[in-house]
Each structure stands twice: as C-alpha cells, then as structure tokens.
Amino acid sequence: RPSVQIGDAFTEKCLIDGVLESCKTGKVKAMKDLGAAGITSSCSEMCYSGGVGAEIHLENVILREEGMTPYEIMVSESQERMLLAVEEGSEDEIIKIFKKYELPASIIGKTTDSKRFVVKMNGEIIVDLPLDLLCEATLVNREEKKYVLEKYMDVNDIPLPENLERVLLNLLGSPNINSKRWIYERYDHEVQLRTVIKPGMEASVLRLMECHPKSLAITTDCNPTLCKLNPYIGSVYTVCESIRNLATVGARPIGMLDNLNFGNPEKPERMYQIKKSVEGLANCAEFFNIPVVGGNVSLYNETVIDGRDYPINPTPVISIVGVIDNVERIPFLYDKVEEGDIIIITNETKEEMGGSEYYKYIHNMESGIVPRCNLEREKTIYDTVVKLVNEGLISGAFDCSRGGLGVAIAKMCIKNNIGAEIHLKDYNINNLREDALLFSETSGRIILSVKEKNKEKVINALGKNGHVIGRVGGDSLKIINKGKIVNLSVKEMTEVYENSFYELMGETNNMA
Template identity: 75%
Template sequence: MDINDLKYIERRLGRKPNDIEIGMFENLWSEHCSYRSTRHILKLFSKTLKNSEDIVVGPGDDAAVLRIDRRTGLCIALAMESHNHPSYIDPYNGAATGVGGIVRDIISMNAKPIALLDSLRFGDIEGEMGDKVRWLVEGVVSGISDYGNSIGVPTVGGECEFHRSYNYNNLVNVACIGLVKEGEVITGKAREPNLSLILVGSTGRDGIGGASFASKDLTSESEEERPSVQIGDPFTGKCLIDGVLEACKTGKVKAMKDLGAAGLTSACSEMCYGEGVGAEIHLERVILREEGMTPYEILVSESQERMLLAVERGGEEEVIEIFKRYELPASVIGWTTNTGRIVVKMHGKKIVDLPLDLLCEAPPIKRKEKPCILEEYIDSRSIEMPKDLGEVLLKLLGSPNITSKRWIYERYDYEVQLRTVVRPGMDAGVLRLIECPPKALALTTDCTPNFCKLNPYIGSIYTVCESVRNLATVGARPIGMLDNLNFGNPEKPERMYQLRKCVEGLANCAEFFNIPVVGGNVSLYNETVIGDKEYPINPTPTVCLVGVIDNLEMIPPIHSKVEEGDVIVVTGETKDEMGGSEYFRYIHNIEKGIVPRCNLEREKRIYNTVVELINKGLIGGATDISKGGLGVGMAKLSINNSIGAEVQLGDYNRNNLRDDILLFSESSGRILLTVKEENLDKVLNALGENGHVIGRVGGNSLKVYNRDREILNLDIKEMRDIYEKGFYRIMGDIE
C-alpha cells in the first residue's frame, strides 16, 4: 500500500483507520491476496468457461469442482498454488506448508484429497551456485515428500527443471486433486446470518506477514524474513483432513475456508464478502499456542493446519466434539451477521469495524506494459554440427532438465491409496476411479519458460499443447485446466507485457481445445535485486491439466505393451524451430532463435485421433515428443520399455533438415506410437497425412538412419545408465 491507498481508505471510511485496520488492509490489499495488478488480465480466462456443462464450482473459491461422471455424481475438486518466496528462504518448511495449504483448499470443498503434483524450478545446478541449488532441491523435495507421505496423499506427477534465471528465486507450484459427490460439495461462502464461526486449530506467531512478504522482490536481506515462513505439522494436517470430512457428514457445516495468506483476516472476510453478510469476531475466544499475542498478530497469523467453519446454530457442540476426538482445538469465535461489515472485538472492546466491500476489493492498479519479444532468427546451418550425435544424445539424457527425476519421485509414496496406475516420471499420471469404473483420471503439469522468454504468447500456446499431448498419450480427454502464473516485478513494464501475452496464449489455446480454466494462482515479484542488478525469472506460466480416461483397461501399458516387431509411427512434422530448445541451450549455449509454432487445427486432429486409437486398443505404446526432440523421445521409448529400435528418418525428413535439427528440434504436435503389424493399416488410415512409419521395435540398441547415413547407434544399457542415474550424479549421490 502507498499513501494514495491510505487516502482512498480514509475517504471511503470517513475517518482514519486504526493501526490494526491498516494492517488488515496491508495484507488483503497485497498483490498476493488481491491480484490488484492482474485481475483485469485474468478476466481473459472467462471465455473458456462458456461451453462447459460440468463446472459445479468455478473460479473464485478455494478450489474448483468439476463433474466427471453424471451417473454416480462423482466430481473432482482441483486447485493449484505457489509457495515460491518461502521455499527459497526456508526450503523445507516453505515446500511442506505449500503442500499443506493446497490440501486444505481441497478439503474446504468437502473433497477427499487423492493426488498431488508439483512443478519445481531451480537455478543452474551445474553452475557456480550449484551447491546452493542442491541444498534448495534437497530441502524442497524433503518438505514435499515428508508432508505428502505423512498425510497419505500420493504425489503422482510433476516436473523439475533448472535455469540460471531461478538462481535467486526458485519456484514451488503444487496442485491437488480431491473427490466429492456433487450433492455434498461445500463452498467457502457463508450465505446467511446467524451461523456460528468455528476456528479449528491453534494460533501462533509463525507466518506473520507472509502475504506481504510474498508481494515484493527478494533482496540480499531476505534471509532475515525467515519468521514470515510458516511451520507445518503433517500429523496434525492428517487429523485435520479426517476431522473436517467427518464434521461435514453431520450436515451442520454450511461453509469452510482454509486459513492461508493473511490468516483469520482473509478467511473470515472472504467467507462473508459477496453474499450480503458480515461477521462479528471475538478474539479472546481464539485458542492460542503462544502467550501475549496482540490482536493484530492473531488476525494475520498464518499458523498452519487451521480451518474456519460456518456452522448452523445448535450444531456447534457436535462439530467441536468431532475435532476433540482428533485432538484438534476448536472454538466458536463469532458469528455471521447481516451488516456486510467485519467487526472485531477483544474482551468486549471493538477494535475493528470495516465494510467488507472495501476490505476485500483493493482498487486495481493499471501497470504500464512494454513489448518484450526476444525472438530473433538464427540460421541453424551457421552453427557447427557436432561430429558424434550419439554423444550429444547421451549428454542430453544426462542433463538436468531431461534426465530421469527418480531421485525425486522415489522419495514420494506415490502408491498410497492404491489408485496409482501410471507412476511419476511418465507423460501423465493416471489414477484409478474405483467409484465409477472403468473411468480413470489423468494428470499432468507443464511449462516452457525458455519458449515464453523468447515469445510469451507462442510459448504459452505451446505449453497448453504439450499438456494436451501428454494426456493424449494415455487416452485421456482434457476436462479442466489450472494455471500458476510466475513472473517478475509487475512494476517493470516488460514483465507486465510478458504476463499479459502469456495469459492471452493460455486462454486462447484453452478456448480452442474447449478446456475450461477453472482456477489458478498468480505469483509476482519473483525477481531479486542485488546492488544495481536485477535478476527476474523467465516467464513461467505453469499449467495443470486434468483429463478423463473412458476405459482404463484400454490404455498402454495395461491393454498392450511395446514388443519386438512393433511398428513405430510418429505424428506431425519436424521443422527447423530451434529457439529455446535444450539442444541449443545445453549443447551450444544459445538461448535465441525462433520458437516452435503450433498448428492448432492440425494438433487437435492428431490428439483426438490418438485418444480414439488408444481407446480402441490399437496402440501399444505412446510417448510425447517435446524436450530434447525426436532423439530423446526415441531414447525414452527404448529405455522405458527395455527394448531397442531401428529407425529410418529419410522419408519422414521432408524438410531436408540437417541431422542434428531432425533429431533435436522441439516442434509441436508429435507423438511416438508403437503399433502391432495387424493394426497398422487402421492406425495410418485414422491419422492420414499426420502419421508416418519410421521404424520397428527390436534389438538391444537404438539405431537411427537418415537415408543411407547412420546417425545414431546407442546401446540401451548405456542410455539407461545415463538417463536413470543422471540426477543422482548431479546431486552428488554417485560418481
């Protein structure tokens, strides 16, 4: 807030706010809570909601709810949040509480959490800050795994990438999915007066100022703000999950809110605002775990594992008794009113009296924008082609952004709850839906920051296409999308331009594929100032897509597996589009060029056809081609299925590309498929001009030819050793 904000508040109130009220405004008007710089841009997503009949709860609540089975009324609750600043200052607790917070968003809809996904970005782990980055990775992964494993929610997918732009600002984006029946959904809105407000959990001083801390750049002094990082307790978190879901079965709970950023101030205000109701809170009734806390500290504490419940009169004792059985403190701290105001008292003395429409509606800030497209044409032929492309492929397979992240996901209990069908590390996680067989859920997170830096609009479109492609490899049709928009300082016109163009790209592409964008998060000020130097992150618009598989029994590898003699088919076209590619960046240290373009009409036909073919049982294996291009895609197909392949790219190479461009371009729209000989005609007829036979599965090595030239010949064991052990080597666990 600035002096103009204070003058505006005084004018609206007709008086000067007291210090506690100013503190409440500072928190709720922070960028983290109010989205005052981005609210007008986020409205672009609204056009994606028009044609969806299965949105039960749309954007604006703690989580969205989508119907996935009309026969049973089964729905999913889904939400995505970031915990970026805290995870840089205190990686273990920052990441752990990020998991705890997103899980509470899900249970606030009366949904049982069934899956977590995490999208992580760190600095250059092979550069001069490598030791610091490894420490951050260890802390973040430990925080996520310890919390997720302890509460019994599997982490079934995600991504982890590295770039020097994240040296001073790592990103921790977490998504959670839960299940709930349509008639049992509870929202975060109290819609009537005279409901009792029950606060579950004890309140301490941890996390005070967290919302405002997340709304400014990190500096060299940010280490001193460690008290702004919340401390989580996963065992209490597990009790809270079970207690909340049991309390909802009483029928007495009418609304619920997680206590996250800005604590009780935010939860109570958001629960009542917009429904014509208000609230009266008595702070002496809040159960504290520290002595001498001031009213302001109680109001903005971000202590974890707390929930605010609006309960019908007469049901308070029954609900509180349930939480007592779980050894969770709970007390009635106030009630809803018909005033449209929040009134806070301490021992009978009124200390806050504010209209909710003022407190919850920070005036928007229209930031300046300045075009920032860094694409520039580079003639790929001017770059010397390495003599040994096999060595290049091996180097890419062991590189931080491509190598297997088993080191990470093997620390997650990804099979708890016994729903996981496809493990982490594949194109998409798959969960069994025992409530409505044979349906299943497919989940994926994606982002292409290197593309978005060069061209934010095109890069964002590519991100959505890659996510849809990942779902297609398991036969899933997308039903909903979440976004997590991670950007630098919005006060810099270039950053605001990047943000707007990324949102335009996401929204336009989602609308084209008829995917509703039902929720998300904005994380700004991911930028560090050291002396007179600014270090912004690359634009990182992460998406999480959820898809439905109509028949789990038909997807690879359940229905069929990749076997000797299978025909290899690739969809789409490979072009000379090397801008932002891992090959250019990691092998040649070039971060320029033209990023891949997406032919949306063509890609939609490809993805729909692949999903149809998988659901007919005609596909043995499917692998997305993206980072590292066709070369990495073929290598992963061989590694994951423990079988080699012989590939001839001569006829496929219609653009007469140089061998390295042919192997490592990251053109969009491509999926590697394996097909039984007897199914080949059906597959090719369905794909038409978008399907190309390039080889057969078999042997113990990957051999690739471009007409009469052998351009690759690598042993599977060597590729597997480098790919599966690469991150262990990077982390220093093995030589």
C-alpha cells in the same frame, strides 16, 4: 520463523476427508481454503460473496506456535487449514467430525449483517473495515511495455556437432529431462493403492474404485525458457504439452490449475509478461474447452544487485486433470511395447529450435523463435490418440517435446528396456539438418508404439497426421537419416538418464 510454509501430505488427506464428510451433513453453508493472506483473505472473500459481514475472535484461532501477534495470525499461510461457515447449532457436530480425523478445530467467529470485517483479540478491536473496501478495491491499470526476446536464428549458423550420440546422451542427463526419481521416491505415491501409472511417465493415473473402469490422469508442465522468449506463445505451448501428456494415457482434460510466478509487476516489461502469459493460458484453455478452476500467484520474484535487475524467467506452471473412460485400456497396462512393434509419430517436424533444450543445454543459448502451435490440427491429433488408446490399439505412447524426437524415442526405449530402429529419411519432408531433425521441439508430436496387426487402423485414423518411422527391437537405439546418426545401447542411455539427477544432488542411485 520460516517464511515458507511447510506442507504435510498426510494431514492434508485427513483434512480433505474431514471436509467431505462435513459437507455430507448438509450443515456447511460455505467454505474457503486458507491460502494466500490466510484468514484475512479467506474470511473476507467468503463473507463478501455471501453478502454478509464477519466478526472474528483471534484468541480462539488454533496456533502452531506461541507468541504470534494479531497481524501474524491474520496473514499466516500455514498449510492444511480450511475455513467453514456452518449452520448455527451444528458446530459441535462438525468439530466432532474433524476430531475423528485427529484434526484440531475451533469456533473463531460468526457472520453478521453489518457487511463489515471486524476482528477482535481478547475483546480489543484490531480491524473494523467495510468488506467492499477489502474485496472490491480499485483495479490498478499498470503500465506495460512489449517485451518479446524472440529473434530469428538459422540453425546453420551453429556448427553441426560431430557426435550426435554424445549430444543425445548429454540431453538425457540434463536437469530438465533426466529422471526425477530422486524427488518422487521420497513420497509414498501408492497410498490407498490407487496409483495405476506411477510418477516418471508423461502423466500419472489414479484408479477410481468407486466408478470403475473410469480413472483420473494428472500432469504438470512449465517451460520458462519459451515464456521468456515469448510469454504468450510459450504459455500456449505449455497447455498443448499438458494435453499431449494426458492423451498418451487416453485422458480427456476436464480441469486446469495455474501457478503464476513472475517478477515485479510494477515494471512495464514484467507486467507485459504476466498479461501475455495469462492470455496464452486462457485462450488455449478456452479453445480446448478446459475450465481453469483455480490457481495461485507469486510476484516480485527478482533481486537487484549493484543497480541491475535479476528477475526470474516468466514461469506459468499448470496442472491439468483428465478423465479416462477405461483404465484397462491404458498403454503399459492393457498392452506393452514389445519386439516388432511399429513406431509411429504424429505431425511433422519443423525447424523450430527457439528456446529448445538443445540450444540451451548444448550451446548455452536462450534464443530463436518459439515453436508455434496449430491448435486445430493438434486438437484433431490429440482427440484421435485418445480414441485409439481407449480402443486398445496403442501399446505405448510418449510425448515428444523437450529434447525433441531423439529424446522422446530414447525415453521410450529406456522406459521399456528395449531398443528400436528409426528411419527418418522419408519422414524428413522439411529436409532438416540432422541436429534439428533430432532435437527440434515442434508441438503436436506423440510417439506411438503399435502392434503390426493394428498398424493400418492407427494410420488410417491419423490420416496425414501419422507417419511410420521405425520398429521396436534389439538392445540399442539406431536412428538413420541418410546414414546412421545414432547407435546407442539402451543400457548406456538408461544409466545417464537415471543417474544424472542423483549425481547433481551429490548422491548415488542405489536402484541403478
């Protein structure tokens, strides 16, 4: 039997619709998603929260395969399942709703006043435990040991590559940066015709036909390398990156989910990573006033070989949903990046190379000091960009993070099939070496494309946080500092960016 659950997006959509319709009857008193530990956790937590007990009859649970033991039925995490507590006498009405969506449903038990969790199989009692034992177990204060791998590293200690054009192309082809079209085109991401901004951009956007012109944006981010070096700062950076992604489409964040993936919490160093990552996510979300509405956890992700531990990097993954006031003003819809547009970048670029894709993919190093986030300044930047997008003043907006400024501008050119000429001499106020200038991953930066007529309004709104660095045009990307450091055709960059993941999977991109 497979140990990993198999999901079915279509069934999930039918389940969502069935649950929503059931709720409209007013007969649903409580409900719980069947996730981790299946019926065991979902039923016990739901009943404990309501101050009641439960009696479950496992022979009535609908199974996806024969021969399952009571233990397997209780802890199975099969997908697309919900547990509902409904008003007595309304069972047939609710089951009929799910049958309409071709979903099986059954009555598996009832609530009791015993405050105990009783499970039976064909009349035999399998479990009989007090719910407070299951749901209010004594907290374990695990030992933790500080484990921060940051170490200052001067970029000048690394030889400056002779060919920065080749470096930029290599970064565009790296697995963390290149196009993931191979993945997302295996799913129909345009079901119900709600998709306004498709996968592959900083954030996807779904039209809310019920309350036009509002729409929803969603983005997902994680950066295990940064979190390995400093779990707290890396987690803060991850939240800021997601908020930047939403800002590019004019969305204000309204809710966050987390997916926490770590090693063995019984080891003090891993426990420290878990605690600090959660603190980073929580503190940053609180600062930006984003409620964390749910999530899940996967621990013990490590292997021991010949007595040596091999844990995964700390990998807190987050998804943030945002609301857009006017879908018609989203860049790429309301306006497009065109010849003659002015290119503006928010925030300065510092020598913040620690954990960068440049260090990891080009120099095979996971080291340095993780970029720090100035939350006050970044909030001002993101709020301003959201306002400018919703006023229709932005033609294109692109997050500047993994791969730095060089990759962000290259992706702008690739996505719009147009070139750009970038001048960085005046912008380079920190006198960075050219590889640091191009590939540093300083937080708080967004690349904006604006029409000449809107330039002054945008610059005035951004104030000291906005810098003009170039202009859109031609069929190649030219980046100039004191001299020309990059001159690449859009065609060559696109081929690398679009084809690299296909090549990694041993396939050919037939769309190229």
